[in-house]
Structures are given as structure tokens and as C-alpha cells.
Amino acid sequence: MSKDNQILEDLTAKEYEHGWSVNFETDEAPMGLNEDIIRWISTKKEEPSWLLEWRLKAYKTWQAMSEPEWANVHYAKMDLQALRYYSAPKQSKKPKNINEVDPELIAIYERLGISLNEQKRLQGIAIDVVLDSVSVATTFKETLGKLGIIFCSFSEAVKEHPELIKKYLGSVVPMTDNYYAALNAAVFSDGSFCYIPKGVRCPMELSTYFRINAANTGQFERTLIVADDSSYVSYLEGCTAPQRDENQLHAAVVEIYAGAHAEVKYSTVQNWFPGDKDGKGGIYNFVTKRGICAGDHSKISWTQVETGSAVTWKYPSCILKGDYSIGEFYSVAVTNNYQQADTGTKMIHIGKNTKSRIVSKGISAGKSQNSYRGQVQVMKRAHNARNFSQCDSLLMGNQCGAHTFPYIDIANPSAKVEHEATTSKIGEDQIFYCNQRGIATEDAVALIVNGYAKEVLNQLPMEFAVEAQKLLALTLEGSVG
Amino acid sequence: MLSIKNLHASIEGTPILRGINLEVKAGEVHAIMGPTGSGKSTLASVLAGREEYEVTEGEVLFQGKELLPLSPEDRAREGVFLAFQYPIEIPGVSTTNFLRTALNQVREYRGQEPLDAVKFLSLMKEKMALVEIDQKLLSRSLNEGFSGGEKKRNEIFQMAMLEPVLSILDETDSGLDIDALRIVSNGVNKLKSEKTATIVVTHYQRLLDYIVPDFVHVLYKGRIVKSGTKELALELEEKGYDWIKEEVDSTATV
Numbered sequence: 001m002s003k004d005n006q007i008l009e010d011l012t013a014k015e016y017e018h019g020w021s022v023n024f025e026t027d028e029a030p031m032g033l034n035e036d037i038i039r040w041i042s043t044k045k046e047e048p049s050w051l052l053e054w055r056l057k058a059y060k061t062w063q064a065m066s067e068p069e070w071a072n073v074h075y076a077k078m079d080l081q082a083l084r085y086y087s088a089p090k091q092s093k094k095p096k097n098i099n100e101v102d103p104e105l106i107a108i109y110e111r112l113g114i115s116l117n118e119q120k121r122l123q124g125i126a127i128d129v130v131l132d133s134v135s136v137a138t139t140f141k142e143t144l145g146k147l148g149i150i151f152c153s154f155s156e157a158v159k160e161h162p163e164l165i166k167k168y169l170g171s172v173v174p175m176t177d178n179y180y181a182a183l184n185a186a187v188f189s190d191g192s193f194c195y196i197p198k199g200v201r202c203p204m205e206l207s208t209y210f211r212i213n214a215a216n217t218g219q220f221e222r223t224l225i226v227a228d229d230s231s232y233v234s235y236l237e238g239c240t241a242p243q244r245d246e247n248q249l250h251a252a253v254v255e256i257y258a259g260a261h262a263e264v265k266y267s268t269v270q271n272w273f274p275g276d277k278d279g280k281g282g283i284y285n286f287v288t289k290r291g292i293c294a295g296d297h298s299k300i301s302w303t304q305v306e307t308g309s310a311v312t313w314k315y316p317s318c319i320l321k322g323d324y325s326i327g328e329f330y331s332v333a334v335t336n337n338y339q340q341a342d343t344g345t346k347m348i349h350i351g352k353n354t355k356s357r358i359v360s361k362g363i364s365a366g367k368s369q370n371s372y373r374g375q376v377q378v379m380k381r382a383h384n385a386r387n388f389s390q391c392d393s394l395l396m397g398n399q400c401g402a403h404t405f406p407y408i409d410i411a412n413p414s415a416k417v418e419h420e421a422t423t424s425k426i427g428e429d430q431i432f433y434c435n436q437r438g439i440a441t442e443d444a445v446a447l448i449v450n451g452y453a454k455e456v457l458n459q460l461p462m463e464f465a466v467e468a469q470k471l472l473a474l475t476l477e478g479s480v481g
Numbered sequence: 482m483l484s485i486k487n488l489h490a491s492i493e494g495t496p497i498l499r500g501i502n503l504e505v506k507a508g509e510v511h512a513i514m515g516p517t518g519s520g521k522s523t524l525a526s527v528l529a530g531r532e533e534y535e536v537t538e539g540e541v542l543f544q545g546k547e548l549l550p551l552s553p554e555d556r557a558r559e560g561v562f563l564a565f566q567y568p569i570e571i572p573g574v575s576t577t578n579f580l581r582t583a584l585n586q587v588r589e590y591r592g593q594e595p596l597d598a599v600k601f602l603s604l605m606k607e608k609m610a611l612v613e614i615d616q617k618l619l620s621r622s623l624n625e626g627f628s629g630g631e632k633k634r635n636e637i638f639q640m641a642m643l644e645p646v647l648s649i650l651d652e653t654d655s656g657l658d659i660d661a662l663r664i665v666s667n668g669v670n671k672l673k674s675e676k677t678a679t680i681v682v683t684h685y686q687r688l689l690d691y692i693v694p695d696f697v698h699v700l701y702k703g704r705i706v707k708s709g710t711k712e713l714a715l716e717l718e719e720k721g722y723d724w725i726k727e728e729v730d731s732t733a734t735v
Contacts, residue, residue, distance in 0.1 A: 428532070433569040435553035436529050436562075437583035437639065438590070447582055451573025451622070 029086035041086050045155050058175040058185030065179045071342040072371040075311045083218045085187045150195040151206055154222055157193035168226050172255035172292045180251040180286040184220045191221035196231035205461055207236040218249040229259035237268045252287045260295025267460050269468050272308035279338025282310025289316035293325030301328040303459040305468040307475045317346035320354035327356040330456040334475050335368030344374035349385035358389040361453050364400035371403040378415040385415045393423045394452050446473035482507045482678050488539035490527045497523045499703035508675040513682045515700035516722040521682045525651040529563040530556050558590035560646030564636040564653050568624045576619040580642050608641040612668035630661035637668040649680045654688040666691030686718035701729055
């Protein structure tokens with residue numbers, strides 16, 4: 001045992017790969033949060049007055065709310081007045097296309113292994129990149145434009161497509177939804193917007209890459225995806241942040257709208273800085289993600305691989321309003337060292353013959369705590385609703401914790417709801433078996449963990465799945481117990 | 482090839498092996514027999530490098546190299562293979578994927594290029610025929626839901642793929658019906674060569690009808706108390722272990 005713990009300690013001491021930061025000139029809001037700051041942000045972004053009103057209303061609502069305490073996480077509350085709510089890289093003028101973006105910014109993304117130039121075309125991914133508070137570049141706009149697909153930064157969408165923003169902003173996650181969603185509504189600075197017109201199948205993966213660079217800055221982005229009737233889109237989200245001693249706040253909101261027969265697949269590989277091995281620093285990731293299957297036969301599928309953040313509070317959910325609509329949630333959440341994750345989903349069955357599927361794979365190592373929290377709600381008129389939930393926990397070592405909090409709330413007797421749960425440990429005998437075939441312990445752990453998470457990883461688009469596999473291996477290298 | 486000298490090992494402070502001496506040469510098959518609890522499986526585990534066992538005394542030379550300081554994976558890469566008595570399940574990992582990882586790590590250790598997918602698959606096809614194993618089994622999660630026979634056959638298949646120098650079969654016959662026993666034994670026999678050696682750990686003589694040993698050793702209370710040829714195994718089959726126990730215990734009390 002002692003040898004195993006040694007291996008565990010050696011390897012969990014591994015440094016976070018994206019912990020660097022870059023100094024460049026930024027345009028920042030003054031510290032703190034008040035109405036003036038919100039006005040400052042709105043002015044900076046040249047927003048219409050209705051949006052400023054919306055923000056101020058959200059701010060008032062937020063002021064009356066208090067931070068939720070029901071999650072199974074413990075952390076020192078952040079002083080929200082000691083944060084900066086806007087930080088943007090200074091650019092002489094707004095870039096019209098990728099060639100006009102500051103080369104230094106491009107270099108940041110190159111360093112992250114994200115190439116913004118044309119070679120991405122070969123991989124068929126269009127990317128919107130968000131650095132701190134603003135979107136710095138969106139690729140393939142023209143290609144997509146020919147199909148009527150809108151894919152741009154949120155701020156641009158506010159200017160170019162105000163009618164769509166007005167119609168859908170806050171329609172899935174109301175500004176009053178929860179503490180962090182209200183805060184986001186008040187101060188959000190940028191994000192991605194995506195609209196797929198009727199009957200269009202988006203020919204490439206759309207992707208947003210988020211990066212927090214500045215210190216003492218919160219990141220509050222909003223993503224809004226609208227898939228009109230009979231359309232399809234697959235959307236990817238990735239994120240990293242520099243390694244800093246103090247905690248940083250990321251409170252995002254993602255809203256998805258799916259019309260009749262539309263399908264949206266949303267995949268996240270979250271790799272925010274998790275804090276160091278003693279639990280110092282790291283991102284607080286307090287995110288509200290929700291989709292509505294508004295039309296009949298629509299489908300929303302969430303896939304998430306959560307490896308980063310010091311504290312995660314996140315429940316990508318589906319409101320199954322349309323008859324025959326389908327909601328899916330596939331999740332792998334890994335916690336190591338002192339990380340804490342309270343994550344899961346909500347499936348709200350409103351329409352008839354709606355189906356949902358939940359597959360959650362938690363992996364806890366080190367001294368971390370990993371909780372699955374999920375709600376399956378079947379409303380009164382949701383005849384023949386079906387849900388299948390599977391919640392598995394894998395423990396590594398003997399100082400971590402895995403918890404499952406399923407809530408099932410049924411108001412229609414025709415509902416069929418299944419819940420399966422397992423807890424297992426990576427056994428010394430499994431590791432030894434691999435060793436005996438010539439496989440080193442680190443690779444054995446990677447192999448076993450990837451096998452465990454396979455059902456979820458299989459849901460990811462190919463190029464993301466490979467990344468996710470590597471990331472899982474990196475996060476857990478040698479955490480054997 | 483393998484030289485075990487005065488090997489002592491214990492688990493949680495309880496001595497199990499109390500001075501094993503054994504010489505195995507290339508081309509030989511040795512059977513280790515003995516009553517339950519005599520230390521047979523412990524010997525197999527210690528040679529493979531299982532961590533629960535603490536070697537308290539003695540040394541093991543494998544192809545002239547000290548074996549005991551090596552990690553389990555390096556022993557495997559040097560050519561020691563253990564066919565497990567109870568093969569381990571690894572959900573979500575296919576035998577194919579598992580073996581490809583293993584084989585390429587072994588090859589890397591030996592300074593060989595990794596096998597590409599095509600070469601790996603053709604090697605698999607060749608070895609599959611040898612142990613009469615179905616491809617479908619190999620794409621399923623490793624050992625998960627396998628029958629006893631399938632698990633043991635899979636062990637021998639892995640052995641065929643990894644081409645070890647020394648194979649240790651730990652109670653490979655347990656849980657096998659007669660047909661499975663024949664298939665598994667055939668596989669082992671086909672894999673034998675002048676350059677390799679096999680140690681068969683078994684409680685019963687039955688397996689030795691198929692895998693014929695050059696030498697039979699009886700392990701009792703952590704020592705080899707009797708060695709002989711395959712006739713010894715037949716004698717044990719007929720008379721059981723009691724006469725050996727008595728012989729040893731009476732000498733001990735004198």
C-alpha cells in the first residue's frame with residue numbers, strides 16, 4: 001500500500017500544463033460590482049438600451065439572492081467586490097477576419113494547441129475564441145454564412161441580429177434562475193452565438209474555446225444556440241486558465257433551443273486550472289447550462305468531460321417540452337488532489353413520449369470529493385415518459401469520496417424510470433494484471449479509466465475523444481490506490 | 482534459464498516460502514505440485530513480482546539477471562509470463578486493445594518498433610488459430626462475463642501473443658472441463674520450444690496428461706520436499722499427499 005501511495009503522490013504532483021499567462025495590454029473595468037460597472041460594460045460594448053435594462057434588472061434580482069449552499073462542496077466564498085468584471089486584450093481596431101487578429105493573441109492559442117488559421121478547415125471545425133471577456137476571433141464565418149448559419153461572438157450578434165437575441169436571450173435560463181445565472185446576466189461580457197436555420201445540417205463542428213488570462217478577473221460568458229426546425233449542429237467547448245494562487249470565478253450560462261425535429265449535440269472538455277496539489281488556487285466553475293427541446297421529436301445531447309476546476313457546480317439539463325423529444329446527458333467527471341465536483345443533470349419531462357438517458361461516470365482520486373446530483377422530473381401530462389440513469393463511481397486511493405444524489409419526481413403513473421448505480425475501485429489486482437503483461441502502472445491506470453469512461457467518450461466527436469482520453473490519463477497519472 | 486536459490490517469502494509477516502531451490506533449463510517443463518496451502522501459487526506470484534509478498538531471503542536469476550529487483554512490468558518485458566489462476570476483469574477494455582498496449586510496451590523495452598495495426602492484426606489471426614479462440618471474444622471487455630474456459634483460453638492466447646521465455650501456469654486447469662483442458666493444453670504444447678521453459682503449478686495430475694512434465698516437484702510447507710519425473714505425479718495421484726506430509730512431518734519432529 002505504501003508504495004502505491006508514493007506513486008500516487010508523485011504523479012498527482014504533476015503540474016497543470018496550461019498554467020502560463022501572457023502579459024499584454026488590456027482594457028479593464030474598474031474593480032468591483034455595482035450599477036455603474038454594469039453601465040460601463042454596456043457602454044463599452046455599445047449595447048442597445050434594452051440590453052442594459054435587462055442587465056440592470058438581473059442585477060437587482062441578484063442582489064436579493066444568496067449564494068446557494070446545498071451543493072456538496074466547501075470553499076471559501078469569493079469577495080465579488082474584489083473582482084474585475086471586464087478585461088479585454090487591447091486591439092487598435094476590431095478585426096474583420098483572422099488575419100487582422102493581433103499575432104500575440106494567435107500565439108496564445110497556438111500555444112494551447114488551437115490553430116486558428118486555415119489549416120483548421122481540414123479538420124472541419126469552426127472556432128470562436130474567447131479570451132477573458134471578449135471574443136477575439138471566429139473562423140469560417142463566410143463558409144457557414146452561405147448556408148444561413150450564424151456563428152459569431154455574442155456581442156456581434158447583439159448588433160447584427162438583435163431580433164434573435166431579444167427573442168431567445170434568457171428564454172431557457174431566465175435571469176432569475178439562480179444566483180450565478182443572475183450574476184452572469186448582469187455582467188456577462190461576451191460568448192458565442194449560433195443559429196442554424198430550418199432544415200440545415202451544419203457541415204462542421206462549431207467550437208468555442210474559452211481562456212481566462214487576466215488575474216482577478218471573472219469570466220462570465222454566455223452561449224446561445226438556436227437550432228431551428230429540422231436542423232442539426234454539433235457544438236464543442238474547451239477551456240483552460242493560467243495557474244494562479246488565488247481562486248478565479250467562471251460563471252457561464254449556456255442556453256440551447258431546439259425546434260421540431262432539430263438535434264443539438266453539445267460537448268465540453270473542461271480543463272480549467274484545478275488548483276495545485278495542496279488545493280491552492282484554481283477556478284470556481286459555477287455554470288448554468290440548459291436546453292429546451294421545444295419542438296416535437298427534437299433532441300438535445302450533452303456530453304461533458306470535466307477534468308479541471310477547483311470547485312465545479314454544474315448541471316447541464318434538458319426541458320423536454322415537445323412530444324417525443326429526447327434528452328441525453330453523458331458525463332465523465334474526474335477529481336484529483338483537493339478538487340470538488342458537484343455535477344449532474346436535470347431531465348424535465350413535460351411532453352408525451354419523451355425519453356431521457358443519463359450516463360454519469362465519476363472518478364475520484366487524491367483527497368477529492370465527487371458528487372453526482374441528478375433530477376428526473378415527470379410532469380402530469382407527460383404520458384409514457386422514459387428515463388434511464390446510470391451513475392457509476394470509480395475510486396482511486398482511500399482518501400477521496402464519491403457521492404450520488406438522485407432525485408426522482410414523478411407525477412404521471414405511466415412513467416418508466418430506471419436508475420442503476422455502481423461504485424468500484426481500481427484494484428491492485430487489475431494494475432498487477434496489466435503490469436504482468438508488460439504495461440507500466442501509469443499506462444495501466446489510463447487504460448482502466450478510459451475503459452471505464454468508454455461509453456461517454458464514445459459520444460464525443462473523434463478529434464475531441466482523443467484529446468479527452470489524453471486528458472483523463474494526464475489528470476490521473478499514477479493515482480493508484 | 483531460471484535459478485531459484487533459497488527463496489523465502491512472507492505475506493503480512495507470515496512466512497509462506499521457506500527456502501525454495503529450483504533450476505529450470507531452456508526446453509524443460511517443470512510441474513509444481515502439492516497440497517492446498519503449500520505455497521504453490523505464492524511461488525508463482527513472487528516470481529511475477531506481486532507486491533503483497535515480501536521476499537525475506539534468497540535470490541532468483543533469470544537468464545543470468547537478478548529478477549527480484551525488477552518491477553513486475555520489467556519482469557514481463559524480460560519474458561516472464563504468468564497465466565493467472567483467476568484472470569482479472571477490466572471493463573471497457575477489449576483484449577485486443579489490452580494486448581496491443583502490452584505488446585508495444587514489451588517491444589519498446591526490447592528496442593523494437595511498435596507494431597502497426599495491420600501487422601498486429603495479422604499476428605493476432607495467427608495466434609488465434611493456435612489456441613482456437615474466437616475473434617468475438619477478443620473484442621469484448623477483457624474477461625468480463627467470460628466463462629471459466631474462455632478466461633483460461635484467453636490467458637494462453639495472451640501468452641501466445643507475448644511470446645514469453647518463461648511461462649508460469651498457475652492452476653490453469655482449475656475450472657476447466659475436459660474439452661477446454663485439451664484445447665488449453667494443446668495451445669501450451671504448441672508454444673513450447675527449445676528456447677522456452679514452462680512451470681506448471683497444479684494440484685491435480687490431470688493436466689499433466691496433456692502437458693507432460695520433465696520434472697515434478699512437490700511443495701509442502703514452503704519447501705520442495707520431493708522431486709522426480711512424471712511418474713511421481715502418477716504416484717501422487719494414486720496415493721494422495723498424505724504419505725509425503727507424514728514423511729516430512731516425522732523428519733521434522735525427530
